[in-house]
Amino acid sequence: MKIGPQDNGASLRRRWGVPLGVATGVTAVSVAAVVALGGRGDAGPSVAGPAHGGGTPAGSTSAPSPSTSSSHGGASAESGFTITDATTTPIDAGTVTGILSSCLGPDASQYQPVLAVRTPLASADWDGVVVAVNSADQYVQCQSKGDRGSSPDSPPTFINDRLWGTGRVIEYFDSMMQPAGEGKYLVLGAGHYSSEVSKVTVSFGDDPKQYPARMAGGAFVYGAALSPDTPPGPRYMGPSPYVHAYDASGKEIYNQAEDPKFAGEQ
Template sequence: MKIGPQDTRASLRRRWGVPLSVATGVTALSVAAVGVLGGTEDAGPSAADPAHGGGSPVKSTPAPSPSASHGDTSGGDGSGPSSHRGTSPEAGFTVTDATTTPIDAGTVTKILSSCLGPEASQFHAVIAVRTPVASRDWDGVVVAVNSADQYVQCQSKGDKGTSQDSPPTFINDRLWGTGRTVEYFDSMLEPVATGRYLMLGAGHYTSDVAKITISYGDDPKEYPARMAGGAFVYGAALAPDTPPGPRYVGPSPSVHAYDASGKEIYNQAKDPKFTAKE
């Protein structure tokens, strides 16, 4: 199932997408939102930076309501688990690791070839990383771009690549709005073992963005995303505090963008596109 920006509703739980498939203990999410592309910075704030909600593990109580040859090596230090406890039985979770590591150029070529087929030669990778943990289907993500500044996102498993989009370049056909700072690609959640999940996602940003971080649920702690070539990716391992049900979708990831002075210029949790009531 695909959704367009016009289908994005108020629920923060849904703001990165809707379930693609739901089986016992298995959930995959694919998303669409609006934005404009641009930017080539590749910086990311440290997760231990108090100014960005990092440091020691954070406990929060929510309100009752709702690298390849072209890649980047900055950013992926999500050291230190962060624990969040919510009000519903499945709301509490702990981010156990948010560290990503580069994928070598030779493997990236194979990933893009299997993901994009004959079109692979038209794209070069801007970010290619392994996620902190591997699920049955995914252990990394590659974001690539062509000469027309069109992006693709391919999930990896070993040296094989797949895309949630059909065709993989579908993410380039979504409605982009003017005046936007961030464009979202795909975000997914999949179990990796009993009581553990992998969450990963990607997108791109405008040239005035110098840092991208990700927070989860209503936990204020922010983890740095990897950035390069105007794109960002993130990956995190999380563990629910209580055994989740078969339709567990995990906490909503929120993107935060900062300019070169360190000022927050975008917060997904405050974006009217996602907070407007249905």
């Protein structure tokens, strides 16, 4: 499903909904920098004391975008969950090359990776994500499985058509969740940030705990292992992720839960 710039206000819901917005505009960094540094910022804690979310749902279960409930989409009554790990680790340069080549085909040579990380656990289809940018400052996101890459977008580079909204500091690439074994789910997402952002974090559902995202080259990536506190139903949607952005002074300058862009869908 391809969505053009005119649809940039579409739901931010994960990949079973629609693709998320994307922006253009920063300089790429080298493969060596990606591999050596793994992106700017902490990848997220190896959670010794897991974060818990849940509680009483907020009432409305029809909107598939952020709300204060841990259960969304009208398809799940389960509200409790535990984030067991939010640690991502760098992918080596040779593997990144293979991921982009298999994901982008002949277009791969036009892109340089800015972020390439493995997620805390693997699902049947994914175990990481690579974000890359071309000379026109256009981005692409490829999910990885071993040394192979794929994208739910068609073509994989279609997110390049998504443009910044006026005055925005955060824009979104793809965000998604997939089962990763009995009672476990992989949550991953990515996006773009403007120059005034110094730190990006993500929280889940109504739990206030925030986990640092990987950041490099104007892009951010997060990944987390999630377990429902009770056995989920067949259409379990999980908690919505909320992205937060901070400036150099530590002031929060963006909170996805308060983003007017999605206010009509809450």
